[in-house]
Amino acid sequence: MPLILFNKPFQVLCQFSPQEGRACLADFIALPGIYPAGRLDADSEGLMLLTDDGRLQHSIAHPDHKEAKTYLVQVDGVADGAALAxxxxxxxxGDFVTKPCRAVAIAAPAWLWPREPPIRVREDKPTSWIAITLQEGKNRQVRRMTAAVGLPTLRLVRSSIGPFSLASHPxxxxEYIEVPAGDMKKI
Structure with a gap:
């Protein structure tokens, strides 16, 4: 089976088994025998990869393989040079030290869909956007990183995993698409 690229909506659980009152992957993808290769918190949105190939799933998700993942993060406050550094x-x-990563201030992505429900807006506090590219991925890492530098995360969208991105696969x-089997070799 080909690799599945899925744009996970906000508040959807990264599992196929239903949980009362919560949306899950089965509400969007009706393909038997596929599993997520990595996870996103329910509060996060964006690109996920799914496959029925256990070896491929392991190679995508396991931290030893270090596939770069880029996250677009809307933060509460202005991402200045000191915070980015x-x-x-x-x-x-506290429980671990992050590896060096790429973090740059960006304009609000024009192609990004509106979130439902929208993030809170405070007239007295500006927000800004950061693109963060990691070679690792611990639980809630990006949210914890931005909070540690005084910029709490308001919205988190994973835009790419390795060679696959929402920019090249809008x-x-x-929504999801099946990528031809030959594209699996890019991972």
Whole structure:
């Protein structure tokens, strides 16, 4: 089976088994025998890869394989040079120290869909956007990193995993496509 690229909507669980009152992957993808290769928190949105190939799933998801993942993060506050420098350097989060990463301030992505429900807006506090590219992926890492530098995450969208991105495969939340089997070799 080909690799599945899925744009996970906000508040959808990264599992196929239903949980009362919560949307899950089965509400969007009706293909038997596929599993997520990595996860996104329910509060996060964006690109997920799914496959029925256990070896491929392991090679995508396992931290030893270090597939780069890029996250677009809307934060509460202005991402200045000092905050970005702290994000790029190893950052002590208490239970682990992050590896160096790429973190740059960006304009609000024009192609990004509106979130439902929308993020809170405060007239007295500006927001800004950061693109963060990691070679690792611990639980809630990006949210913890931005909070550690004084910029709490308001919205988190994974835009790419390795060679696959929402820029080259535009999908609205809840949509998926099957990538030809030959594209699996890119991973």
């Amino acid at each position: 702290r994000l790029r350097a190893p950052l002590d989060l 999908l609205m939340p809840g």
